Amino acid sequence: YGTITAAWQDAAAGDVLRIAKGTYAENLDFSYPGNQYLPGKFGKNNVKLIGVSKYTTIVSPPAGDALYVRGASGYSLRGLTLRSQQAMARGLVLAGGVNSVLPTFPGAQVNVSVSDLMENHQQNALLTGTSNAWFRYVRLNRSRAGHGISAWGNSYVRVVASEISTNGYTVAPGPPVPDAGKGFDIR
Numbered sequence: 001y002g003t004i005t006a007a008w009q010d011a012a013a014g015d016v017l018r019i020a021k022g023t024y025a026e027n028l029d030f031s032y033p034g035n036q037y038l039p040g041k042f043g044k045n046n047v048k049l050i051g052v053s054k055y056t057t058i059v060s061p062p063a064g065d066a067l068y069v070r071g072a073s074g075y076s077l078r079g080l081t082l083r084s085q086q087a088m089a090r091g092l093v094l095a096g097g098v099n100s101v102l103p104t105f106p107g108a109q110v111n112v113s114v115s116d117l118m119e120n121h122q123q124n125a126l127l128t129g130t131s132n133a134w135f136r137y138v139r140l141n142r143s144r145a146g147h148g149i150s151a152w153g154n155s156y157v158r159v160v161a162s163e164i165s166t167n168g169y170t171v172a173p174g175p176p177v178p179d180a181g182k183g184f185d186i187r
Contacts, residue, residue, distance in 0.1 A: 004049070009041065012044065019057050021051075021057050022058070024057075025061055027064045028067040030047070030068070030072050032070065034106075035070060049076070049078070054079055057080050059082050060081075060084070063089070069092075069095070071106045072108055073109035080116075082117045084121065091123070092112070092124070094131035096130065097128075097153070098153065107130030108127075108132075109132050110134075112135050113135075115139075117138060117139070118143075121144045123143060123146040123148075124140045127157060131156075132156035133158070135149075137160075138162040139162065141163055144170045148183045150186075151187070153187075167183055168182070
């Protein structure tokens with residue numbers, strides 16, 4: 001496949017997408033089976049995205065979020081870097097459930113391991129609604145103006161053997177900006 005999105009569109013629930021080394025300038029936008037994203041095409045659950053290495057397999061779109069998961073569950077990410085380039089963009093966004101921008105969708109769920117979510121302008125990872133994420137051996141460092149992890153609503157986050165540091169490093173020193181540069185932002 002020429003893109004990760006094309007491989008995902010052709011995948012079935014439970015498939016493993018092996019991603020070759022390289023920098024992919026695309027926004028990954030995945031949804032759950034109840035969402036028709038194109039005529040006759042529906043989202044899917046339980047997809048694994050496995051990169052060669054977090055140092056060589058990089059998702060870095062020039063605009064927008066690197067990965068947006070809308071209500072899908074059972075996703076696994078391993079050996080990837082998610083790094084958006086645009087101001088106000090995020091690395092990983094999980095949405096779905098009560099108090100999210102997609103209240104009629106179920107809460108999204110993802111397991112991330114041996115990966116980097118770094119150098120995003122806003123949050124490296126944002127969970128809303130009833131989403132949940134597990135991070136294991138993940139670096140959630142150096143969000144330029146945002147947080148390492150933001151969890152809003154009834155979301156659940158588990159972080160094991162990971163780093164969350166130096167977030168908000170471009171924010172000017174002085175009086176603390178209320179919404180910038182925290183490791184964890186739990187609401």
